Amino acid sequence: MVIGVLALQGDFREHADMMRSLGAEVRLVRLPEEVDSVDGLIVPGGESTTMGKLMVKYGVDRAIVDRFNAGRLAIYGTCAGMIVLARDIEGCEVQPHLGLLDVTVQRNAFGRQKESSEEDLEVEGLDTPLHALFIRAPVIVRTGPSVEVLARVAQGPVYVQQGRLLASSFHPELGSDTRVHEHFLRLAEQNSNQEV
């Protein structure tokens, strides 16, 4: 079981550190061939436009989609990572993205940085609230039938799952609460066991 963290841009170090603290073997992914050796992939927070462009330029997007469609990859996207995973981005038809998660996201849904915030969030399946950091965060404005909403705020869903795909508008990797990462690790493990 190997967890890859897409390291094109953004806070990939924090995701890698948190995954290692949970005992996972972690590899940074920057090139298409590096996608083939991982069972789970985290698309970190950062700038979705930057990540999208680099992904396309170096062919990492195709490698991710192919491995996912072959049933060999679970993916978790945070913030920019959620945008990169989404099928549709509101008002941005041209922005490169993976289009795997059947949702429409609205970028910068809370506004600019001065509207960025932190709050305690009730999450489906967790006994106690999760402290969530929203930084120029996106919100989901449409969910497809196979998408399960795990948490929402007034503006809309902010934490969703669709089979082996997980996405959050907020950044658990910037805090010390590892429950979202544990959940993703279980998803990746289940998926990797099913292959055998």
Place this chain on the structure above:
Amino acid sequence: MTEIGTTRIKRGLAEMFKGGVIMDVTTVDQAKIAEEAGAVSVMALERIPADIRKEGGVARAADPGLVEQIMDAVSIPVMAKVRIGHIAEARILEYMGVDFIDESEVLTPADVKYHIDKWQFKIPFVCGARNLGEALRRIGEGAAMIRTKGEPGTGDVSEAVTHMRAVMNEVRKVQSMLEDELVVEAKDLGVNVELLREVRVLGRLPVVNFAAGGIATPADAALMMTLGADGVFVGSGIFKSSDPLPRAKAIVAATTYWEDPKVLFEVSRGLKEGMPGIDARTLVELDKMQVRDS
């Protein structure tokens, strides 16, 4: 309860810039080119450092109208510069909702003694530093991000290298210090001992640390990443070059693939002429922007 403008939220935005390039822009068109090239943020200003250096006079914060136009034109975060100590320029930018403020030695300082008390603001600040003491003093004043000063507007990367090496070297020294040595070091540097303890535990600054000041080529960006920068600012290097878009794209790729010589070769090949440069060693003390504060 929802909280805004917390230290974690401010430092968190800087974390999102890591591995990325922040580009100086002076027009809406340049901002769009920067976004198209894959910049993680743009710095909106009226004159880029090379022109400030050439034209002289007092350099102030940009016309808020220009900053506003740039904010409307791009979806990525927008930064803008204020003069050191200019609380009112910063309040205007905060009111407008600029995403990050650079309290910058590139502009003519408004206060020769005091920096802005950045804890009072809901939006994050970045400040320049030449060494660990300057970096930690700025963080102590509330900066959520640090960048090297380098020597802006020269296209000469040597000063940025000196500053990045100085910070990294001092961090390594702090890591090996005993508690009694650390207390004296904090006193010598004029910094909070708690901050210095944090550096000792982390083995780095407690905030994101970018390189800035003289970066002009993809290889310059890769060099700064190799020396431990979290990302790079490019001021005059892009829009003072003869063909900005390909150069901007190449610098973005080089900042991600700084460890990969094959990519660096490919993106560096065939770029048209870079910005005209100034050897930083030929500058007299009065012309150096990096010595405007400490």
